[in-house]
Amino acid sequence: MLLSKCLRRSFVLGLSALIGLSSCLAVAGQGKDHHAFNRVPGAQMKGYDKVDYEEINLLLSKPYRLQGKWQVDETERVGGVYTYIHYDLPSNISTIQAFRNYQKLVKQQGMEVLFECDRTCSKDFSIHKIINIFDDGRDNYLNGSSNLFYLVARKGNLNVVIFINDLNNTSVFQYVIEEEQLDDSLISPIALSLVESGKIDLYGILFDTGKAEIKPDSAGELADLAQVLTDYPKLEIDIVGHTDNVGSKRDNRKLSAARAEAVMDYLIDEHSISEDRLNTIGRGQTKPVADNGTDKGRALNRRVEISALNAQVIVEAQQQDNAQIASSNQSSNNSSTSSKSEEKSGGIDMDDIGKAADTAGKIFKLF
Template structure:
């Protein structure tokens, strides 16, 4: 049985979908809807890259803290009529995530529409600037009166039967009688031996957009610099990337979680990066002069080290354009 997040207090049953829901839309199995909410728009896509904002706005349309993930994305947009407050919506969703055992990546609720803090509308504008919805969706999350009743943002990660799932929930008051809720659910896609899902084209897009790409799917034997056989197809995709971008030179940077001593992890991460370079050079004829191996251990985490899901995100290899 899949885990269902209850968004109401204990013993209150979930309200069923009504005929007002958009055609073809339904709730995600992991998330029950808030009572009275109407599902007005939905979208489902595979192999989508998504950036989770994890800190406040620090400059013009700038947030410094992000976690980048990739997988199957489900988007759900709800309208809630009535006197329910944004604060109530925020607290219900926050409690639901925590009851489900989710690791909270970011959370915040702000009354001021111009707030740059996590949960403020300015913050939401930057976050959804990187994760845009099509104009035809009619999303009103960033609209409404400047004196409206505020907005909120929650981002959490949990494990569902071995699949890492990220839930991003944002809400705002559009009018005094209508609140809107935007839910993104990303189910991470890993490597299997039949089909490489982290491919060269996707890496190229990340390099062009952000100057780097984080790869969580190059897996190593525990506490060693030996690349697992199942991950070799991903290394092959890196080689294809270097072929697609013949002028590209990269820092290959190894990252670990916080397990073990700092000195050990710094050494381990560099050895792992060096092994990636070695395989690319010897097995795929990528010129060694195009790559430099570095290791930063646990010093640049993208998630918490207090959960398996967070540690999994932190263990990665990054290619940084130079």
């Protein structure tokens, strides 16, 4: 059985990694069932992981092998609050029994099934063969191929991915993504690009040919960058200098490093950004984004790239802002409706009964 990346790292590092291994294995005891999906009765939680923001690829068609590589034709990238849970089920519960109950569960939740694959999945692939395509970035254990079932469902911003297979006992790997969308009107283009792509190329930071002194016309773009760093005080970045291919490779690398350091010094001196949040790299001509054979291409290759080392702090800050706005709106709504509620006679609101029924609908009943 394939070991998870967490376990593999511990064996490679040897005895000194046992502390890290123990923390890796201990997460199961810290977890709890997701609020939208109760566990199968008798199931034991073997792994748990939750973070405020992560992304995964929803696999929306059956994986297949082409020229020695595993591929999936239809995928969709989603991001938001991420919860991973690995359950082992009692020995008397078969994989198909668990799968049928999850099908029933998502139906009761009013979720739309985007894709599902029953036992025919087992004939073609093991889960670990498509981990890189699934790409959840969390190193969480995912394995197995015997009696494999797979399901993806969605309702609103709630996405659930279920892998079920036979690993001695029936195992369930459950991933839930509660999508969070950033409000583009409240976030700068630089910050938005750092969240979406992890980096941004800035062309408004200008230098004379062969020199590393920042030109005065660069002040506007540098102020925009400094504002992002001020708005998100936990954000850390790499400042990466790039050149075209005019000149020697050695000189270009030296020049690009000097320009990156000039940007760092400017942010520190002019905008009081802490030095420990900034790192500089000189790539020279080694990472072109366009053809160096044309003037336009060389101009695109001369750039300062900003790469976020922890872009999730932007998302977390936006989530906090959204929560504060929602709380403020809720308080306003409560105050505006309180007088109306006082005019109503006592009794039970049927809408509340409907909501309670929806919540009760997530309880498992095994066949």
